[in-house]
Amino acid sequence: MKISEYLIKAIQKTGTRHVFGIQGDYVLNFYDQLCKSPLKVINTCDEQGAGFAADAYARMTGFGAVCVTYGVGGLKLANSTAQAFAELSPVLVVSGAPGMSERKGDPLLHHKVRSFETQLNVFREMTSAQAVLDNPETAADEIDRVIHAIYKTKRPGYIELPRDMVQVEAGESRISFQDHLSVDKAAVDGAIRKVMAMLAAAKNPIVIAGAEIHRFGLQQSLLKFLDRSQLPFVTGILSKSVVSENHPQFVGVYAGAMSPEDIRQAVEEADCVIAIGPLITDLSTGIFTQHIDAARTVALMLDDLIIGGSSYPGIGMKYFLEMMIAAMPEPKQPAQPIKRHILAPFVPEKGRAVTMERLIACINTFLSDDITVIAEPGDPLFGGLDLRVHDKNEFMSCSYYASLGFSVPASIGVQFAAPDRRPLVLVGDGSFQMTGMELSVSARYGLNPIVVILNNGGYGTFRHMIDGDFNDIQPWQYADVVRVIGAGKGYTVSKEEEFVSALEAARSNNASPTVIDVRIGKYDCSERLKMLTDKLKKRVK
Numbered sequence: 001m002k003i004s005e006y007l008i009k010a011i012q013k014t015g016t017r018h019v020f021g022i023q024g025d026y027v028l029n030f031y032d033q034l035c036k037s038p039l040k041v042i043n044t045c046d047e048q049g050a051g052f053a054a055d056a057y058a059r060m061t062g063f064g065a066v067c068v069t070y071g072v073g074g075l076k077l078a079n080s081t082a083q084a085f086a087e088l089s090p091v092l093v094v095s096g097a098p099g100m101s102e103r104k105g106d107p108l109l110h111h112k113v114r115s116f117e118t119q120l121n122v123f124r125e126m127t128s129a130q131a132v133l134d135n136p137e138t139a140a141d142e143i144d145r146v147i148h149a150i151y152k153t154k155r156p157g158y159i160e161l162p163r164d165m166v167q168v169e170a171g172e173s174r175i176s177f178q179d180h181l182s183v184d185k186a187a188v189d190g191a192i193r194k195v196m197a198m199l200a201a202a203k204n205p206i207v208i209a210g211a212e213i214h215r216f217g218l219q220q221s222l223l224k225f226l227d228r229s230q231l232p233f234v235t236g237i238l239s240k241s242v243v244s245e246n247h248p249q250f251v252g253v254y255a256g257a258m259s260p261e262d263i264r265q266a267v268e269e270a271d272c273v274i275a276i277g278p279l280i281t282d283l284s285t286g287i288f289t290q291h292i293d294a295a296r297t298v299a300l301m302l303d304d305l306i307i308g309g310s311s312y313p314g315i316g317m318k319y320f321l322e323m324m325i326a327a328m329p330e331p332k333q334p335a336q337p338i339k340r341h342i343l344a345p346f347v348p349e350k351g352r353a354v355t356m357e358r359l360i361a362c363i364n365t366f367l368s369d370d371i372t373v374i375a376e377p378g379d380p381l382f383g384g385l386d387l388r389v390h391d392k393n394e395f396m397s398c399s400y401y402a403s404l405g406f407s408v409p410a411s412i413g414v415q416f417a418a419p420d421r422r423p424l425v426l427v428g429d430g431s432f433q434m435t436g437m438e439l440s441v442s443a444r445y446g447l448n449p450i451v452v453i454l455n456n457g458g459y460g461t462f463r464h465m466i467d468g469d470f471n472d473i474q475p476w477q478y479a480d481v482v483r484v485i486g487a488g489k490g491y492t493v494s495k496e497e498e499f500v501s502a503l504e505a506a507r508s509n510n511a512s513p514t515v516i517d518v519r520i521g522k523y524d525c526s527e528r529l530k531m532l533t534d535k536l537k538k539r540v541k
Helices: 003-013 028-035 047-061 075-086 118-124 139-153 185-201 211-215 219-229 261-268 317-327 356-366 379-384 407-417 429-444 478-485 496-508 527-540
Strands: 018-021 040-043 064-068 091-097 129-132 157-162 206-209 233-235 250-253 273-276 297-301 304-307 371-375 422-428 450-455 489-493 514-519
Touching: 003 028, 003 139, 003 157, 018 047, 018 407, 028 040, 028 064, 028 091, 040 407, 047 064, 047 075, 047 091, 047 407, 047 429, 064 075, 075 091, 075 118, 091 118, 091 139, 118 129, 118 157, 129 139, 139 157, 185 304, 185 317, 206 219, 206 261, 211 219, 219 317, 233 261, 250 261, 297 317, 356 379, 356 450, 356 496, 371 379, 371 407, 379 422, 379 527, 407 422, 407 429, 422 429, 429 450, 429 478, 450 496, 478 489, 478 514, 489 496, 496 514
Parallel strands: 018 040, 018 064, 064 091, 091 157, 129 157, 206 233, 206 273, 233 250, 273 297, 371 422, 422 450, 450 514, 489 514
Antiparallel strands: 297 304
């Protein structure tokens, strides 16, 4: 089997059906092989857009792939790959490269930077495993090694394919991977007894469901634990919608001081906190404003367990969660619905200007079971935390790495990953100007995202920290973008009744993208964003 054939089949074995990217001369031959394979190649407008689409695809399906050329293509993927690494998204990056035979004498070939290893060295910093397929005898082993590392770590991997190796015969793969978990049974038994004692003594315990539950596919285990324990639970910014928010034991989204008071009290006044798969960052904790007593906390992490501040290394999250479920008796009756944070119903007022708070309430009434919300960092994310999504994985955002420009290309990845889901994109006007023209890709492939642009004339998040002309942008007629790309419907609104009408029109437009340009006040923002920027402002100054 040729090296290119082996790589394509290895990608297929992951269950991946699509590869995102842009061709270039160093990857052209392999691109041709990809297009002749069962994999569907999705050409985007820009390599970073391809990377974001692959990231979103991976979050939905468990594996994503992006393919680009060397240097000018690969280095454009540095940002999206860094995000995937930071947020545990399993993406395979395949880059073409100059042929091994043409590197002799260190010539100045186009797209080269400092050396032929520059791009490889960059990706060493942001991937879990890397390989250059420069040896036919080991190429198959190297492909398998990188893909195995992606699965194990849920972080990106990097494969570089010199163009004169594409048609070379590969040797057979000679390695197998077996991940054995070796645990100290006595330590596990002692840890289980300690946790059960903490729960038995607790009067108001709570569960925090973290992002790693989704990344490692533990939703069903979480649901079983919640059913056995009958405990209330919250999610965080990174784990919003890890399971349905219509679950009767769901309280709300917790983010330190950014949380509504009833949610904050439910977590911070709990006398026992079970945190499963938490990814603790400044944004997820409201800039470290959470107040949770470590002595009353049990934290299950990927390769560690912490009980009351004491560490039990080597006891993994999945294994200990299963042990906790087994230690709990079957409940005698279904859990009673938990008192949850109440969201105000929305009734449009004729002539009233749209505000962020009211916009989120309006979208809440619009959401249906088939919609996946993709929220851009900033107020689309923080305001969007108050949306009540209907099913698991129906809310997506890069809420730790927080790269602007993620949401529009992410909608492409979401819709190819789950054709039964319709993306609703919440994006600021500044972010849209970065990557919004990826809507052209949506139009080309017959996708139908609904893109709601929060148009406040620039970068509103930063205005609340330090204001200045640098936060302003050139105003666009965003609704006319659909005319530029040759497909879709566009609406410009500023009043509540106009916004409701535009959303209903978008619902009926199933054949193409819909763009809704929502004009809001220059300094208007959600209460959560105000809380966050008040904290960030002190750090900036």
